Amino acid sequence: MNERKQFQWPQPLEGNRPRIWYGGDYNPDQWPEEVWDEDIELMHRAGVNFVSVGIFSWAKLEPEEGVYDFDWLDRVIDKLGKAGIAVDLASGTASPPMWLTQKHPEVLWEDERGDTCWPGARQHWRATSPVFLDYALKLCRAMAEHYQDNPYVVAWHVGNEYGCHNRFDYSDDAMRAFQKWCEARYGTIEAVNDAWGTAFWAQRMNDFSEIIPPRFIGDGNFMNPGKLLDWKRFSSDALLEFYRAERDALLEITPGKPQTTNFMVSASGTGIDYDKWGYDVDFVSNDHYFTPGEAHLDELAYSASLCDGIARKNPWALMEHSTSAVNWRPINHRCEPGELVRDSLAHLAMGADAICYFQWRQSKAGAEKWHSSMVPHAGPDSQVFRDVCELGAELDRLSDEGLPGTRLAKSSVAVVFDYESQWATEHTATPSQQVRHWTEPLDWFRALADQGLTADVVPVRGGWDQYEAAVLPSLYLLSEETSRRVREYVERGGKLFVTYYTGLADERDHIWLGGYPGSIRDVVGVRVEEFAPLGTDHPGTMASLKLSNGVEAYDFADVIGDVAESARVLATFQADPWTGFDGAPAITVNTYGDGKAAYVGARLGREGLSASLPQLLDEMGIAAGGPGSGKVLRVERVDETGGRRFVFLFNRTHETVEVDVEGEPLVASLARVDESGTAEISPNGVLVLKR
Known part of the structure; x- marks a missing residue:
């Protein structure tokens, strides 16, 4: 892990005071030039002071190889800057132009069957292609040299949503890079064999050259889980290395200009290890799109809190969200009245000092023409634009009152999230395909909110052990280091909540033997002997289990064989005697050192957790909110x-x-x-x- 970059925030244009940045993606190259002046007038009306420009403009910036056209961009930036609108300038490298991919089709990524991803959309490049990297860095350097002294450019927007469409590439370039990654991580091929458990199914390798990507192995077959976990780590790291190269090319020429790239942090957005990426940006940025329905606000707040955790409570930028409907779901629900303002203020509350949208003006052509924008197809005489103006005025007032630079107050409770545990639970040969890591942290965040407690969502690398209480929700992987932190945290008085599916394996996905949760059994005071997945996939199987406290478990339950003398059972399972579950422990609290550890041995969902938490919080000595909170x-x-x-x-x-x-x-x-x-x-x- 590299040393974390020092936090650096985009500074206001000369003569201006720090404000909450407000704006969005601006794509003037989609419109005739006469529209630009109208755009700037409307931006003034809305209170916009910050726009991202040039994200998908490579084909216009470099229409032919080595021939650069910055004139149009110069004119746009000059108009914006003179109007007091700062520019977050993109490297322009998100998607290559047709001339490049026609000349070098070897830069296109390949899927697990060897099929090529052809141009026609975006992100059709492979992160491990030295040819593509060379072209991308040439554009980065040309952009940096041209705009290094431009007073209106306050930040670099490097790439765009890395891995959104090209997270995995199975080409020979990727194979060679994966081999080098494994050698750097493990040192010897024997260490790789040990980590991947290659004694199983005769997969032992004699040399790093025998390592191949997890390409297609036949429908219904099972990929080596250790290899697949490392492949996901490698794929995130390969994109990170590409980003670092672009970033460094820009900063070598413009060392004083802060840079960022837009993450895609959400409850289910787990493809990239954004916490690891957070070490390599001057400030964290995020793109977040709401979940329609009853979870809308809670999922948004959860994701924004995780973004704050990745930023280590430094201010961060909401680089994209939507004024209303998106274009990429099967059904693209609109925002309800009030949600445009409410959603933005929720991100702001959780630590964002920049509120931006995709995009400024709704496209009239292309794949995103039905994606809502700050200026919709209906134009400024619309409720969306009136709400955009209302939000701008409110952000302006909050800026006057001194909100910028303040930070999200630390909660008493940390809910821990781990990208690698999510990746490990995605394997197709697990106790239950209904269980994934990412759902449990969200359920805990919501259930705690039901008790009036707004938790902080903290990455596993973060300082969760500095909180009064911490939740390890289905944290499938526990390394030796994390296990040590758990033990020391509770010993010195920490209050820990641990759930089913936690601590089953180490960081190599090797099972902790002796009963679960293997490395922290003494801390939680229970020993799980086996699992009882729940479901209706076969007639007569158990679909759910009732608990003595009145809630119901579904999808998954633990068979707890032993409970320590220092532990107290708070709830038991209730079932027919022949199931072996009747009276078996379900929820316990153990005293360990100066602290306590609660164990929840089943999936209860948000509703079951919410109903169980009053007793649990009381037992753990944690104050909840009052009635109705x-x-x-x-x-x-x-x-x-x-x-x-x-x-x-x-x-x-x-x-x-x-x-x-x-x-x-x-x-x-x-x-x-x-x-x-x-x-x-x-x-x-x-x-x-x-x-």
Whole structure:
């Protein structure tokens, strides 16, 4: 792991004070030049002060090999800058032009069957191609040399959503890079054999040249799990190496200009190890698109909190989200009234100091023409644009009140997330294909919010062991180092929640023997002998299990064979005697050192966890919110030196909720403040207060 880069935030244009950055992707090359002046007038009306330009413009920036055309971009940047709008300038390398791929088809990535991904969309390049890297770096250097002294360019936007479409490449370039990656990681081929367990199915290798990507092995067959886990690590690292090369080419010429690249952090967005990538950016940026339906706000807050964890509580940028519908789902649901403003303020509450959209003006042609934008097809005389203007005014006021530079206040509870545990649970030969790591952290975040506790979502590499309480939710992989941290955390008084599917294997996906969770059995005070997956795939199988506390388990349950004398059983399973589950332990709390460790031995879902948490929190000595507090998501941003505190209150329900006014109201979107010191927040509403 490289040393983490020092945090560096884009600075305002000369003569301006720091503000919350507000804007979005701007694609002027999609429009005739006469539209540009109208765009800038509308940006002024909306309060836009920051736009990303040139992300998919390689074919216009370099129309022929070695022939660069910056004139159009110069004119756009000059218009923007003179209007007080700062530019986040893209490297332009996200998708190569047709002349490049026609001349060098060897840069195109290949799937697991060897089929080529041909041009026609985007990201049709392979990260391990030395030919493509050479062309990309030439463009990066040309961009940097041309714009190194431009006063309106405040940041570099390197690439775009790396791995969104080219996460895996199975070409010979990738094979050679994978071999080198394995040699660097393990040193000897025998160490690789040991890590991958190649004694099984006669897969032993004699030399690194025998390592191949996990190419197609036949329908219904099972890939070596250790190899597949390392392949996912390698694929994330290969893209990271490509990004680093682009970044370094830009910074060699423009060393003082901060750079970033847009991550895709969401509850289910687990393809890239974004926490590892967070070490290599000057500031973290994220693209997030809402989940339609009842989980909308909670999933957004969870993802934004994870982004804050990746940023280590430094300010981060929301580089993309949508004003309403996207274009890439089977059904593209619109935002409900109030959600455009509410969603942006939720990201802001969770630590973002930049609120940006894809995109400024809705396209009239191309694959994203049905993706909503700040200026929709209907034009500025539309509710979307009126909401965009309302949000701009509110961000402006929050900037005046001193919000920029404050940080998300630390919660008392950390919910731990691990990209590699998710990758390991994706294998096709596991106890249950219904269980993945990523769902459990989200369920815990939501269940804790039901109790009035807004948790921090913290990557496994982060400082989760510095919290009063921490949750290890289906953290399938526990390395020796993480196991040591767990043990020391609870010994010195930490309050730990551990669930089913945690600590089953080490970082090589080798099982911890002796019963689960193998490396921390003494900490949790239980020993799981085997699993009881639940489902209806065969007639007569158990679909669910009831617990003595009134909740129901589904998908997965542990067969707990032993409970330590230092542990107390809080809930048992209730089932027919012949199942062997009747009266068996389901939820326990163990005393270990100066701390406590609770164990939840089944998948309870958000509802079951929410119903179980009052007793669990009481047993662990953790204060929850008061009655009705779960109806409101309460988030604070704090100034650690000046004492300013900003309280954000979001309605989590579809009913109007009443709250106490804890300070000076700054923003009341779908909210009404009473003179009596209370306020009513309507569905999709938010109230922002300054203390």
